[in-house]
Amino acid sequence: xxxxxxxxxxxxxxxGAVLATGVAGGLAPARAQSLAPTQSMRGGxxxxxxxxxxxxxIGGGGFWMxxxxxxxGDGAPLSGQRIQIWAHTTEGHERDxxxxxxxxxxxxxxxxxxxxxIVPAFGQPHGHLAYxxxxxxxxxxxxxxxxxxxxxxxAHFVLQPA
Amino acid sequence: MTRKHLSTxxxxxxxxxxxxxxxxxxxxxxxxxxxYIAGGFAGIIxxxxxxFQPLLAAGRLPGLSLAVARRVHRWLGAALILSVFAHIGGxxxxxxxxVVDALLFRSPTPFAIWxxxxxxxxxxxxxxxxxxxxxxxxxxxxxxxxxALAIVIVSxxxxxxVMIEGAMGTMSKAALSGALCVALLVALNDxxxxxxxxxxxxxxxx
Numbered sequence: 001x002x003x004x005x006x007x008x009x010x011x012x013x014x015x016g017a018v019l020a021t022g023v024a025g026g027l028a029p030a031r032a033q034s035l036a037p038t039q040s041m042r043g044g045x046x047x048x049x050x051x052x053x054x055x056x057x058i059g060g061g062g063f064w065m066x067x068x069x070x071x072x073g074d075g076a077p078l079s080g081q082r083i084q085i086w087a088h089t090t091e092g093h094e095r096d097x098x099x100x101x102x103x104x105x106x107x108x109x110x111x112x113x114x115x116x117x118i119v120p121a122f123g124q125p126h127g128h129l130a131y132x133x134x135x136x137x138x139x140x141x142x143x144x145x146x147x148x149x150x151x152x153x154x155a156h157f158v159l160q161p162a
Numbered sequence: 163m164t165r166k167h168l169s170t171x172x173x174x175x176x177x178x179x180x181x182x183x184x185x186x187x188x189x190x191x192x193x194x195x196x197x198y199i200a201g202g203f204a205g206i207i208x209x210x211x212x213x214f215q216p217l218l219a220a221g222r223l224p225g226l227s228l229a230v231a232r233r234v235h236r237w238l239g240a241a242l243i244l245s246v247f248a249h250i251g252g253x254x255x256x257x258x259x260x261v262v263d264a265l266l267f268r269s270p271t272p273f274a275i276w277x278x279x280x281x282x283x284x285x286x287x288x289x290x291x292x293x294x295x296x297x298x299x300x301x302x303x304x305x306x307x308x309x310a311l312a313i314v315i316v317s318x319x320x321x322x323x324v325m326i327e328g329a330m331g332t333m334s335k336a337a338l339s340g341a342l343c344v345a346l347l348v349a350l351n352d353x354x355x356x357x358x359x360x361x362x363x364x365x366x367x368x
Contacts (some may be wrong), residue, residue: 042270046259090193094257119193122253122260123271123326142270148327 037072037137037160044140048088048130052084052100057114059091059098065127066112069105078159079110084130085113088121094128116143120148129155137162167224173321174217177341178210181334188329194256201252204328205277208245209323211238214341216312216349236291243288246281273325280318287311316346 069081078150086100093099103113125145132138136159143155185206191199214223218235222227254261264274290307297304320339323330351357 041267043263044261044270045262049255088193093195093198119190120327121194122257123273123328155290 003097009121035070035072035075035158038139038141038156038158040138040140041142044128044142045084045130046128046142047086047094048084048128048132048140049086049097049100051134052080052086052097052102054103055101055113058085058101059089059116061114062080062151063089063115063117064152065110065115065129065155066110066152067129067157068104069109069131069149069159070110072158072160075158077105077134079105079107079109081105081109081111081131081136081157081159082133083113083157084132085115085127087115087118087127089116089118090114094121118145118148118153125150127153127155129157131157135162136160164224170224170360172174174223174341176215177338178213181204181338182206182210185329188255188331190329197252198256201249201254201256202247204248204252206330207318207343208242208249209338211242211245213338213345214238215242216316216345218348219351222345222348222352234362239288239291242284246284250281257273267289271325273322276318276322276325278297280315280322283311283314283318305353305355309350309353312346313350 047090065085065087067083069078069083070076071078082102082104084100084102086094088094089099091098101113101115103111118127125148127143127145128139129141129143139157139159141157142156143153145153182203185203194202210319215235215238216224218226219239221231223231224236249262250265260274263269264271264278267275267278269275287308290304290311294304320338320342323335324339
């Protein structure tokens, strides 16, 4: 379910890399696919509150934020990674402390956190996620729900070692 | 007031007021604090007031002399500026980083950028209105500039509103947006803004 974002910059960079290795070492079959790190989204860090606690669920629940965390390059799932989540929900604004919480990825690099229903705010029903620990580069995501009636939203991280 | 007068006023007020009534009954309001609600409604009210502007400028609202209509047009222009500032202020208090992103044209949501363009065009119009006396010898240029800004304001306001998933109802919002465009085109046509020659209808050098 992960989208591979290919733009002109990554295309030029990866073609350059292929040319360089091809010329230098001969085009050997790649042992591991090179997975590009996820870029932060515009507005992803808005109303971020550093250090939100790890919680069983945010508020009363009823809505699920899910996703995966993998390592850039080989795509290996990363377990025990802390992902912070916040949104404008039926229980509060984005800026409210009680709208924020964090969870950890499992052995397969999957995270799932129950939270109150996200409702449209500032024109779109959207959530915010952050990877903000020290081991990898910080990434802020701002996924938008395809329908305000959805009761789940997913977001995926590919992290670059810091 | 004839029956035709009443029906014209009735239609304009209906198209302007229905989106406000529908937004006031939006379920989204129960999950928003008063400042956010007030900020949103300031924007909706500004959009509704905007419908009257081209109609007043062209003297299309029956029962008002052109002189009175133009005076109301100026006051309504001032009210539009205040409403837009209240709109931005209310949203700023609710979520400062989202408004800063919009004002710096780096928002993830395109409708925010349309709204900011509309704001700047509105501010430019206010400055133009205040500087009208300087154009006394060249009112044609003043009128062309005002008309161009009006086109920007109406089109970006409509784009801003239609793309937003918020308290306004989809149908009433689309109807108001369409009415804004029609009112603007009617006024531009009435005032013959693209003609060099002085038209007969609706133009004075007041």
